Amino acid sequence: MREIAYREALREAIYEEMEQDENVFVIGEEVGRYGGAYAVTRGLIKEFGARRLVDAPISEASTVGLGIGAAITGLRPIVELMYVDFVPLAMDQIATQMPKLRYMTGGQLKIPMVLRTQGGTGRSAGAQHSQSLEAYCVHTPGLRVVMPATPADAKGLLKSAIRSDDPVVFIEHKALYARKGAVPEETCTIPLGKARISRSGSDVTIVTYSRMVLIAEEAAGALEAEGISAEVIDLRTLSPMDMDAVSASVGKTKRAIVVTEAHKTAGMSAEIAARITESNWTDLTAPVVRIAAKDVPVPATHLEKLSIPSVDEIVDAAKTLCGE
């Protein structure tokens, strides 16, 4: 199968959906002429023109609000926030408007909208451009939250997100854009809400998502050399969370490690660990282990790496859990 980069996979998804549905448009800062801060939308303005690749002013709240209004009235907006760090600027629209208007109106309004953004570390971008704020959105009922790790998932999930009749927050990872992976030539969608077993194993389950899947895979490779068989589950969609997949895996391995690039306190790792405890309490041979970002603002330069989970941490935790 051909290999393309994560950003190209995303671009293909947007291109294909825009081509087959006139109501799909992209709006965001620098998405048109500049081609996107991370080049995801590069070239699309040549194909679709400025009417459908709308360069927004630096006005995050109103850009998200515009998307909501356009969605209510029949369009399918893809709104890009350049960084997930800018979610708080538009938080009212994201948390208090987008996910609630349908419910408050007794199901009258449909908000088929994708909020695309990107987060995470990896570029030493400093504390204000490296955050992992997915929990802000997962905390809010009425939003779907997707965080793909591979090019194939990026494409297939983005296509499903665009076709979804509900608001989807689609969080890409800045350190994954250039990574290549196999992506089928033919059009294919991947359903929202389904996890993926990215590596099978029998001794310990590592539950993670987005770029941490790569770190977990690396750790699983190292563990195999030491005779420990780790299963890696890539959640892909955080809301709703595919607990059936997680629970089946932990039922088999009896041990669970949760790895997130987001902060530990009151973050995604706490939610996932709590759910595993609820669903697999009697299976577990030990408490669920959480490996998450240190509870400090993300530092720039070489300190950045120290603030997020490492392969070694995962390996050590797995060895301890498995009694070595």
Added chain:
Amino acid sequence: MTQKDATQSAGLSEPERVELLRTMIRIREFEDMVGESYLRGHTAGSMLHLSVGEEAVAAGIVKAMAPEDVFTTHHRGHGVFLARGADPMRMFAEVFGKSVGYCKGKGGSMHIADIQLGHMGANAIVGANIPISLGGGFSLKYRDVPGVSVAFFGDGAINQGVLYESMNMAALWKLPVVFAVVNNQYGMGTRVDQASASLAFAERAETFGVKGAEVDGMDVEAVYGAADALLRYSREGNGPSLLVANAYRFYGHGRKDPSPYRTKEEEAKWKARDPIALFRDRLVTEGVITAERSERIGAEAVTEMEEAAAVAVTQADPAPEELYTDVFAEEL
């Protein structure tokens, strides 16, 4: 545009003028009745913001709107929605938390809406509906529909950042958006001049490239004239506008608020210019209707609202399962 021009451009027929009066009276009676129901404990929610005193703004602007137009309102939006053709029974039912309410009883007073009537939602976050209406205007233009998107909001929203973001974008892309400011002089207990250093709101808009106008919000025909001119301007592809309609909130912020922050003299001064009395007297003086007919319209509105409320109050509450529906359009 001066207020005088606006009045002169109204040009409504006699039946239209009578209907405009009827709309205002119906709004007044609905609001009074829903306020009574609230005091009697029939309403499900604890919040009730009435638009008594602002009837001319709602009736006048909505009169200038076309069927294909869309709109959002703030938390004080009953009047606008009634003017647009809402069924009072379903409005009462929504405020009473009944399943036949416009939003199945899940929205309540501050969120009554009907997308079939172009209502994109009543919003309880001050200013938040403004960008959503911006999106409505974007969508109309994108889809080449000749409609206009109207955002109704109060003077309190004038200092929210999203208004300025949205005015800029609406002007930048020449979107058919009308920013309709219902200036009732107060945001809760804060008088408009205690919140805004400059009260030249129409001029503020002009600096954004948004056509600005200000009108006497107690004179329904002046409001209609001004709104009609601005909606026409937007409909013809000239871009957005902002209309400041100066009115007064006759009740407190909520139904039970005794408004200790304003003087009785001030209230009396504004109530002397009651928009309904003002227009009724004009129609009677000009021989358009008789005093008896106007009283009959009033009596009909009272009966209509009493009956609507009586029907609504007997309706079923939503089934417990409804708690979980309408979160998403699609199950996963």
